[in-house]
Amino acid sequence: GNQSGGAGISTAFLMWGGSAPGNTNLSYKFNGTAWTSTNNLVNNQSGTMGVGTETAAMGCGGYNDSGYNNRTEEFNGTSWANVNVDANTPQVGYKGLCGTQTSALSAGGYGSPPGQVDKCSEYDGTNWTAATAYPSAKSNIFAIGTQTAALMVGGYPPIQSAGFDYNGTSWTAGAAINTARTQGQNGGLTSAGMIAGGQTPSNSVKTESY
Secondary structure (H helix, E strand, O other), X not given: OEOOEEEEEOOXXXXXXXXXXXXXXXEEEEOOOXXXXXXXXXXXXXXXXXXXXXOEEEEEXXXXXXXXXXXXXXXXXXXXXXXXXXXXXXXXXXXXXXXXXXXXXXXXXXXXXXXXXXXXXXXXXXOEEEEOOOOOOOEOOEEEEOOOOEEEEOOEOOOOOOEEEEOOOOEEEEOOOOOOOEOOEEEEEOOEEEEEOOEOOXXXXXXXXX
């Protein structure tokens, strides 16, 4: 379904949740050639974001039949488990998220209420802690990098091209993307990252590397 979470690389990828059209808990692995089913999420979830690898993934935030939430689930290569929620942010989905299962950074998001938020949190594999707020309230931010060296760009509202760097403590103005957009895909590090697709607000097929 769309609005799914994902983690990994092109030859070992994990995808979960989404809407098809209802919120789903389905999970699939991709080995570079074919998709296979794996154990489902604990909760139905769409609008969730993911980081990590096929054998050590984490997804947080999203939307299900009960509304927006700040749930966190981890995958160990075989099964999913609920772990500590991000209590530092409102219940939102569509966050910017980068890093790994044991060292992740979350920024922004959307819930109903409160709409878009600027809250940020860091995850250490067990607990979430509050981090310096994102420079503006945005959802669907593109995110690349690590918890201590991140770049987040784009987002909504309004659809923007601006980028911001995070050094583990604070945000500063960073490189902007060439085409302002939101709600696409991203991956990589601040030394070798990329974003693809999104809305400008029309659907975009553009890809940019960093």
